[in-house]
Amino acid sequence: MQFQLNEDQRQIQALAEQFSRNEIESRAAKADREAAFPMEVQEQAVALGLVNTTLPQSLGGQGLGSLELVIITEALCRGCLGIGTALCINALASEPILIAGNEAQKEEYLGRIAQGALASFALTEPSAGSDVASIRTRADRVAGGYRLSGGKIWISNATLAEFFVVFAKTDPDLGYKGMTAFIVPADSPGLTVGEPLSKLGQKAAPTAEVFFDQVFVPEALRLGEEGSGFTLAMK
Numbered sequence: 086m087q088f089q090l091n092e093d094q095r096q097i098q099a100l101a102e103q104f105s106r107n108e109i110e111s112r113a114a115k116a117d118r119e120a121a122f123p124m125e126v127q128e129q130a131v132a133l134g135l136v137n138t139t140l141p142q143s144l145g146g147q148g149l150g151s152l153e154l155v156i157i158t159e160a161l162c163r164g165c166l167g168i169g170t171a172l173c174i175n176a177l178a179s180e181p182i183l184i185a186g187n188e189a190q191k192e193e194y195l196g197r198i199a200q201g202a203l204a205s206f207a208l209t210e211p212s213a214g215s216d217v218a219s220i221r222t223r224a225d226r227v228a229g230g231y232r233l234s235g236g237k238i239w240i241s242n243a244t245l246a247e248f249f250v251v252f253a254k255t256d257p258d259l260g261y262k263g264m265t266a267f268i269v270p271a272d273s274p275g276l277t278v279g280e281p282l283s284k285l286g287q288k289a290a291p292t293a294e295v296f297f298d299q300v301f302v303p304e305a306l307r308l309g310e311e312g313s314g315f316t317l318a319m320k
């Protein structure tokens with residue numbers, strides 16, 4: 086069995102390491118001290134094709150696999166764990182859309198990510214971390230869609246995100262089978278993002294609480310079928 090990186094992977098690694106040395110290391114101390122992600126690095130990384138690599142080429146990505154994502158993430162995080170995390174965490178929000186999104190959702194939201202937008206994966210709650218099925222955020226059926234109410238915590242890039250992939254209970258009585266995922270634009274009325282939470286490290290990657298106060302989400306932004314959210318989160 087062959088465990089060496091192939092030529093393409095070595096080139097990707099070399100490019101990511103060079104970018105990390107030139108553009109990330111030099112900004113690391115300031116970004117960490119000020120707990121501020123330098124957005125110009127995101128723009129440079131998008132231009133070089135070092136982020137959103139798992140998106141299909143038809144949507145502006147590279148169509149690369151998980152190993153290439155790991156190679157790049159490792160190289161970028163070597164320069165600064167916070168900046169590297171903020172750059173690469175889009176992969177977490179992209180994945181549920183790649184897996185369960187319909188063509189219109191993929192084109193719109195993965196297309197925006199490919200253009201440089203940041204997005205967040207919003208699952209964890211104050212009383213639901215590892216025990217994903219115990220989330221309490223609700224998505225109640227209303228005419229034309231759902232109303233989300235509840236709150237999330239430790240959401241990476243929440244203060245920078247254009248939209249969130251949010252997991253909520255559409256049927257709390259069904260436990261993990263009652264969870265559903267939604268795409269929720271950050272400017273939805275009733276959605277607010279808290280101040281970045283204090284951390285011991287990784288400070289350039291903002292993590293924050295996200296609150297939903299009767300946030301209307303149209304049915305067109307539901308990812309997959311009702312009840313498919315737990316399986317989607319686990320994938």
Ligand SMILES: Cc1cc2nc3c(=O)[nH]c(=O)nc-3n(C[C@H](O)[C@H](O)[C@H](O)COP(=O)(O)OP(=O)(O)OC[C@H]3O[C@@H](n4cnc5c(N)ncnc54)[C@H](O)[C@@H]3O)c2cc1C
Pocket residue numbers: 205206207208209213214215216238239240241242287292
């Ligand atoms: C920097 C940072 C960024 C994050 N970004 C995101 C994000 O973008 N989106 C998001 O949704 N969440 C995010 N999270 C949340 C993260 O996913 C949770 O912290 C994680 O799921 C663990 O949940 P918890 O912190 O509540 O710990 P707990 O679930 O309370 O776990 C605490 C400890 O107990 C152990 N444990 C838990 N259950 C069991 C069990 N049944 N058996 C044995 N051991 C167990 C765990 O392994 C852990 O060591 C982030 C967290 C951090 C710190």
